[in-house]
Amino acid sequence: DSGVTQTPKHLITATGQRVTLRCSPRSGDLSVYWYQQSLDQGLQFLIQYYNGEERAKGNILERFSAQQFPDLHSELNLSSLELGDSALYFCASSGPGSRTQYFGPGTRLLVL
Amino acid sequence: QKEVEQDPGPLSVPEGAIVSLNCTYSNSAFQYFMWYRQYSRKGPELLMYTYSSGNKEDGRFTAQVDKSSKYISLFIRDSQPSDSATYLCAMSAGNYGGATNKLIFGTGTLLAVQP
Numbered sequence: 001d002s003g004v005t006q007t008p009k010h011l012i013t014a015t016g017q018r019v020t021l022r023c024s025p026r027s028g029d030l031s032v033y034w035y036q037q038s039l040d041q042g043l044q045f046l047i048q049y050y051n052g053e054e055r056a057k058g059n060i061l062e063r064f065s066a067q068q069f070p071d072l073h074s075e076l077n078l079s080s081l082e083l084g085d086s087a088l089y090f091c092a093s094s095g096p097g098s099r100t101q102y103f104g105p106g107t108r109l110l111v112l
Numbered sequence: 113q114k115e116v117e118q119d120p121g122p123l124s125v126p127e128g129a130i131v132s133l134n135c136t137y138s139n140s141a142f143q144y145f146m147w148y149r150q151y152s153r154k155g156p157e158l159l160m161y162t163y164s165s166g167n168k169e170d171g172r173f174t175a176q177v178d179k180s181s182k183y184i185s186l187f188i189r190d191s192q193p194s195d196s197a198t199y200l201c202a203m204s205a206g207n208y209g210g211a212t213n214k215l216i217f218g219t220g221t222l223l224a225v226q227p
Contacts, residue, residue: 042217043202045215058214099144100161101213103155105154108153
């Protein structure tokens with residue numbers, strides 16, 4: 001158990017819908033990272049937050065957004081969902097000054 | 113060309129064998145190198161972390177980094193059926209040159225250790 005929690009574990013929804021994925025980092029970690037894992041693209045970095053502020057963006061679609069709250073949990077919002085958004089979404093966290101990231105169990109999203 | 117290349121396998125070995133997993137990369141700014149193990153439908157689990165070039169050993173696992181060749185390796189000694197998983201290399205430039213700490217992953221190598 002990495003100490004990073006993610007909810008829900010599974011999500012099934014329809015095209016055009018909007019979903020919210022939630023992540024709680026390890027105790028003491030200030031950075032939260034979101035990654036998407038699909039069969040054809042592998043693990044891809046989406047976005048990073050540090051202590052409530054956006055730090056970096058990767059291959060994140062405009063339909064996707066995220067935020068980190070004062071209690072440091074983070075949410076990833078996916079809207080106008082398409083079939084191609086079906087994937088595993090992972091959250092990772094790291095401590096101040098640390099280079100290592102610890103991953104949560106992921107949310108499996110299926111868009112029908 | 114991808115920044116990080118990794119042979120997807122699958123790699124099948126008998127129990128007790130020494131396993132060698134490798135990645136190459138093109139970005140010379142990478143300084144931090146990690147290996148993750150991912151079981152089916154689970155989150156990646158951090159196995160090894162190495163900064164810059166050199167070797168690091170932890171139990172049955174040894175990680176090697178050769179920055180001059182842009183090549184990293186993970187060796188697993190006395191492999192066990194429980195080692196059967198996908199192994200992902202990952203690397204980061206840290207905050208060098210304004211880069212973030214985001215991880216760039218290889219595609220993963222699927223390993224099967226046969227009893």
